[in-house]
């Protein structure tokens with residue numbers, strides 16, 4: 001769908017930002033360009049919608065050389081999301097999103113209706129449409145930016161460090177939202193980041209670039225972690241790549257065990273061991289520490305905050321993290337509806353990992 005053929009970009013001051021780079025981005029996938037600052041990611045991305053022209057080489061979108069396309073026309077089929085969302089400050093949120101359908105000749109009423117739908121699609125309540133960008137949080141602004149980029153229903157979406165200006169928790173939410181949206185929309189997404197974790201989480205394929213616009217490696221995330229092409233990629237993917245690879249290892253061998261539970265809102269006696277507190281629907285709310293004396297009905301503020309939850313059958317990284325982050329040293333396993341299933345120890349997860357290694361016959365690094 002997007003193809004870079006021996007693309008090179010040298011700026012007027014002599015800087016070679018992209019060095020004869022060839023790369024194919026498959027239709028309907030998220031492909032991530034990742035690399036340190038200044039390695040040419042943005043330059044490469046902007047050649048797709050002709051914001052930057054290559055010095056030599058060819059960029060094809062949908063099989064057509066972009067130079068044969070009128071830039072304005074080309075950009076209508078290519079959504080573009082940037083850091084800080086790039087919203088118009090003096091237009092309210094709904095009008096920001098409606099801009100594109102209006103440009104496409106829709107009536108104002110129709111454009112606003114479509115904008116409302118898009119806000120919901122990216123997980124924002126329609127009421128926010130009346131606010132101005134400055135009245136939204138950074139994460140909400142980014143969602144509006146995504147909604148605006150999707151407004152023309154473009155087959156291609158370029159995203160240039162779209163989530164880097166928000167805090168890590170919001171960022172994770174936005175990443176999850178993008179994966180959910182992509183499941184639904186099947187766009188061809190080219191995503192730029194300098195964060196290898198973000199690249200690995202989002203990319204079906206990841207292109208690692210190094211200084212001077214060289215392609216160091218282009219591979220699926222698991223392959224990148226398993227077999228980094230050279231020292232640069234090894235250093236860039238980081239020391240804990242063995243742990244990260246667990247994100248790709250699913251296993252049905254995790255065997256949760258029962259643990260003592262207590263229900264919020266009920267009277268509980270003092271005990272010498274950790275107990276898991278559940279709400280009335282069986283969802284974990286936190287841990288009740290040993291020897292905790294509960295006067296009256298059990299409330300949430302008497303609990304130690306729980307660790308992360310592990311959803312059954314999810315990749316093993318989540319299982320290990322749940323076990324390591326729990327105050328009771330036992331990770332809580334939940335079903336797809338978030339209801340308590342059992343608990344697991346870190347030792348058990350490591351044992352499952354060992355058995356997985358033996359089964360597939362290749363060690364996790």
Ligand SMILES: Nc1ncnc2c1ncn2[C@@H]1O[C@H](COP(=O)(O)OP(=O)(O)OP(=O)(O)O)[C@@H](O)[C@H]1O
Pocket residue numbers: 011012013015016017035036037038039040041042043044194
């Ligand atoms: N208009 C320009 N004129 C001259 N040099 C430029 C221009 N734009 C970018 N560069 C240089 O080209 C190189 C690549 O820049 P580019 O913005 O593509 O990198 P990047 O990987 O996106 O970086 P970052 O992660 O910091 O955004 C850098 O050395 C940069 O200084």
